[in-house]
Amino acid sequence: MIELSYLTVLECSKCGRVFDPDHVQSVCDKCGKPLLASYDIESIKLQFSRKDFAHREASMWRYFEILPVKDKRNIVTLGEGWTPLTPTPRLGDLLGISNLLVKDEGIIPTGSFKARGLSAAISKAKELGIKRVALPSAGNAAGAISAYGARAGMEVYVFMPEDAPKVNIVESLVAGAEVELVKGLITDAGRLAAEGESVKGWFNISTLREPYRIEGKKTMGFEVAEQMGWRLPDVIVYPTGGGTGIIGMWKAFDELEQLGWIGEERPRMVSVQAEGCAPIPKAFKEGREESEYWEGAKTIADGLRVPKALGDFLILRVVRESDGTAVAVSDDEILDSVRMLARVEGIFACPEGGATLAALRRLLDDGSIDHDESVVLFNTGTGLKYIHLFKADAPVHGSSRG
Numbered sequence: 464m465i466e467l468s469y470l471t472v473l474e475c476s477k478c479g480r481v482f483d484p485d486h487v488q489s490v491c492d493k494c495g496k497p498l499l500a501s502y503d504i505e506s507i508k509l510q511f512s513r514k515d516f517a518h519r520e521a522s523m524w525r526y527f528e529i530l531p532v533k534d535k536r537n538i539v540t541l542g543e544g545w546t547p548l549t550p551t552p553r554l555g556d557l558l559g560i561s562n563l564l565v566k567d568e569g570i571i572p573t574g575s576f577k578a579r580g581l582s583a584a585i586s587k588a589k590e591l592g593i594k595r596v597a598l599p600s601a602g603n604a605a606g607a608i609s610a611y612g613a614r615a616g617m618e619v620y621v622f623m624p625e626d627a628p629k630v631n632i633v634e635s636l637v638a639g640a641e642v643e644l645v646k647g648l649i650t651d652a653g654r655l656a657a658e659g660e661s662v663k664g665w666f667n668i669s670t671l672r673e674p675y676r677i678e679g680k681k682t683m684g685f686e687v688a689e690q691m692g693w694r695l696p697d698v699i700v701y702p703t704g705g706g707t708g709i710i711g712m713w714k715a716f717d718e719l720e721q722l723g724w725i726g727e728e729r730p731r732m733v734s735v736q737a738e739g740c741a742p743i744p745k746a747f748k749e750g751r752e753e754s755e756y757w758e759g760a761k762t763i764a765d766g767l768r769v770p771k772a773l774g775d776f777l778i779l780r781v782v783r784e785s786d787g788t789a790v791a792v793s794d795d796e797i798l799d800s801v802r803m804l805a806r807v808e809g810i811f812a813c814p815e816g817g818a819t820l821a822a823l824r825r826l827l828d829d830g831s832i833d834h835d836e837s838v839v840l841f842n843t844g845t846g847l848k849y850i851h852l853f854k855a856d857a858p859v860h861g862s863s864r865g
C-alpha cells in the first residue's frame with residue numbers, strides 16, 4: 464500500500480478560516496491566532512485499522528498518514544518518539560496509587576521532547592523549500608532546531624534568554640547554529656525572531672506561529688493511546704510552557720476518536736506550571752478565557768518560563784473541556800520530586816518532569832485524584848541537561864601523597 468499523508472488544509476483555531484498547506488503559512492492573517500492541520504480522517508478510516516500500525520517503525524513517524532509531510536523523502540528524523548511508557552509501581556506504592564506511569568521523553572534525540580516538534584517542523588519546511596529558519600527558545604527548542612536544521616542542511620538562527628542553560632547554548636553552537644543571547648525572556652527573544660523575518664528572510668518556527676511543531680507533539684497522544692492498548696488513562700499530568708504538547712494531545716485524541724480507534728472517553732488534563740510563572744493556573748482559577756502576561760517570570764524549570772503563550776486560550780479550553788485542572792508548584796517541590804523519581808524509579812527527570820510529580824502529590828493530597836485512577840506523568844526531558852541545579856559533593860578516596 465502506498466503510504467501518503469492525508470493532510471488537507473490548515474484551519475484557524477479561532478475563526479475557522481482555511482489556508483493552503485502547500486504554501487508557507489504562519490498564523491491566521493485575519494485574527495493572528497494559530498493554524499491547525501486537518502486530515503481526511505474518513506479516508507484513513509476506510510483504508511487502515513489500528514492493527515496496520517502495530518508493527519511499524521519505533522518512532523513518531525509510524526503515524527505518517529496523520530502527519531503533515533506529503534513525501535516521505537522529506538522526513539528529517541533522528542529516531543524521535545515511541546518513547547517508553549514506564550510503569551512506576553514503587554513510586555505508586557509510595558504515593559498510594561495503583562496505576563502510575565511515566566511517559567519518558569528523557570530518552571529521545573536532543574534530550575527533550577522538543578525533538579518531536581522540530582522533526583515535524585523542519586521536515587515540512589524542507590518540503591516547502593525553506594532554507595533558513597529561526598526560533599526563539601527558552602533552551603531545549605534551540606538545541607532541537609539546531610540538530611534537525613543541521614541534518615536538513617539549513618541555516619539556523621536561535622534566540623535565547625541570556626540566562627538560558629549553558630548546555631542549550633553549547634548544543635546549538637556545536638551543531639552550527641547562529642546563537643544570539645537576549646536580555647530578557649523568551650517573549651523578548653520572540654520579538655527578535657519575528658523582526659528578522661522580512662529583513663533576514665528566515666522562516667520563524669516560533670511555538671504555534673508555525674503550524675507543524677504541534678503536529679509532531681501530538682504524537683505523544685497517539686503513543687499513550689497505542690501503548691495502553693488503545694485506552695486512555697484517567698489523568699494526564701503535563702508541564703505546560705507554550706502548550707503545544709497539551710493542545711496537540713487533545714487534538715490527537717479527537718483524531719483517534721474520528722478514526723474509531725478510541726471512544727469518547729478522555730483523560731482529565733492537568734496543566735502544571737511553576738509558581739514563579741503561572742499564567743495558566745491563574746487564568747484557570749479566575750475563569751478567564753485567556754491568560755495575562757506574567758511579570759517577572761522566574762523558575763528553574765526553563766521550559767515553563769513562558770509569561771504569555773500564543774495558544775493560552777487553547778490550553779485553557781483543553782483543561783476545562785477535559786474537566787481537568789491547572790496547578791502551580793514551587794521550585795523546591797520540583798527539585799524534591801526530581802530526586803524522588805530518580806531514587807525510587809531510576810528516572811532522572813528534567814525539572815519540568817519533576818513538576819508533574821509535584822502536582823500529582825498535591826492533587827492526591829487534596830483528593831482531586833483518586834488512588835485507584837490511572838495516571839500518566841510526562842517527563843519531557845532528561846535530567847542530564849540540568850546538572851547545574853544539583854549540588855553533588857562526594858568524598859574523594861585515594862591519596863596522591865607519595
Ligand SMILES: *Cc1c(COP(=O)(O)O)cnc(C)c1O
Nearest residue numbers: 603704705706707708766815843
Ligand atoms: C518546552 C518544554 C516544556 C513545555 O512544552 P510545551 O508543550 O511547549 O508546553 C516542558 N518541558 C520541557 C523540558 C521543555 O523543554
Ligand SMILES: [Zn+2]
Nearest residue numbers: 475478491494
Ligand atoms: Zn483566524
